[in-house]
Amino acid sequence: MRTSRLLLNATFNTIIESKEARRKERLLEIYSIYNSLSPEEKVKKAFSGEMWLGATNIFKDEQPLANIYHLGYLDSLSTSIVPQLSKNHAIWANYRLSNTHHSTSIEGNTLSQKDCEILFDSFGTYSSEQLMGVSQQDFSQILQKEATTRECLEVLFHHHAFQYISKLEEQPLSHFNENQLLNIHTELFGKSKCYCNVEGFMESNYRLIPIRVKGSETVRPYPQEVPQIMKQYFEWFHLNRERVDNGILHPALFSILAHCKFLHIHPFLDGNGRTARLLMNMILNRYGLFDITVQKKCRTKYLELLEEHQNGLTEPFHNFMVQQIIQTIKTVSKHAIVY
Template identity: 25%
Template sequence: MADTDTQLIKGELLARISEKMKQLDSMRPIPADVLGRLHEETRLVHTYHSNAIEGNTLTLQETKLILEEGLTIGGKSLREHIEATNNAKAFDRMEELAKKKCSIDHIIIQEIHEIVTRGILEDAGRYRTRNVRITGAVKSSPDWSKIAKLMDELIEKITENSEHPIETASFLHHRFVEIHPFSDGNGRVARLLTNLYLIARDYPPVVLKKEDRGKYYKCLRAADTGNLGPFANYIAKAVDENLTLYLSISGGNDELLPLKELAMETPYSQEYLSLRARQGLLDAVKIGKTWHSSKHAVGQYLSEHGKKDI
């Protein structure tokens, strides 16, 4: 975390997140059945994307069949099946801990790792006792003998910090994978710990997508050189997108619709709105391969950047 008062995250993005958080707070308490649907959907997509980032070849639909139907997918390895069920169980445990506002400590970190790697690693839930070399890393992982001390320092920093929660969550994520405390499974655990920290502070969970894997690793490499800004903004964008998904449950002007449908009520084409979405000027999320936004977001874009007469 920076020693200055300068925020790492773009002001416009933080302001948008803050506004959405206020809107989400005004919707509480969210009905139990709605919360249940949100949990199941987020659990599924997080499990799929987090595993896919690490090379698991299960599709989203195959992951869904394994988690919801207990099916075995032909042509897929036993390890890939175990990774799916383990990560989903770890997501459930992470949410339980977050709802209790539990502080992240050694016990929680090792418990989550044990769930994620149960039946896969012999040292599941235990810090590594050997040195490792990470392909593509800017610098080598710390010597195994220093892990306990470095993890002590990380836990202390995130416990006593006064930075914005998203900045702290970004720092936690990067520093954890930089320390690389376990022999394997560090990325999956880091993404779960990031969500534990955010949910405990009333943010919705984030999903880091397989399609953005290249950007994810590029931002982590920048953080390796001391520049946490790109990664903090990457995490903030994920928070912003999931807030949009959560707000869409209220329907009305916040309901998510394909840009093709929304474009018909604007002076612009679907292609132009897609461009503005990619540029971050139009508040939108990509679901599958299709950009979605809301009437509220399009109206806001028109008032700030475009023609006001629809």
């Protein structure tokens, strides 16, 4: 048993090292031109995002592929079941509790769904400022177990972010802008200083340092590139929103692509995954589709297929996510009395 475990660990480490080597190779390839530029050209290139965008071409025109039968089934659910589920406030509240649990768990939060429910019941109406006055001892006493302030705040601030996107859903999607995206991210952290970097707490700002995801060969843009790349992200976003409105692109695929491209950029130091999934759910709701919950048991497959998507193999991830939307609707409807 011990030998098998050692072999498994060695194999895993080899895979990680291989991916890291490919990431470094890709990094050098993307930015090879940089050292040959004059100081003025370096500044211009760095802040334009041209090098990373030229290499990744993530905003190219595309017609994303997915299983047409799954999309058709999703469409039938969106007209038969989803409208009735959406009217039931109790179901909606319970669903968002579950979504918060799974989305934070994917990022490593160890609190159970029951813990999340207790926190919602006890502190769900608290503002960010009020939550900052709750001590670790208070959280542990309510949960009747040792709990970290960070994990409790992650859950409660995710609840705040859900409330914020519910307000955004009252306006046309054509009004969605960069400041509102930054606000979603801010809601995930409140005033907790959970989101820190070498410059200190950065509220509503993009990252100031380079970032890489352990075990991923995907190259993220340098921080100087991020602001301009995000402006182009919103140009892409609204161009494809219009394609959805004109019946050219399926709204589920639009939501999935918006999520994938955001995560490819990784504009924040922390909270990228949670922000991307909230963004995806906001889009789905705007088009009369139910939210998606990627369950924590699917974490490994979700991350593996997402990595493949960022490296050009896109259809498997699209199919996986469409199935996750369908599964979410089925799971919620099982626990509902639909009139």
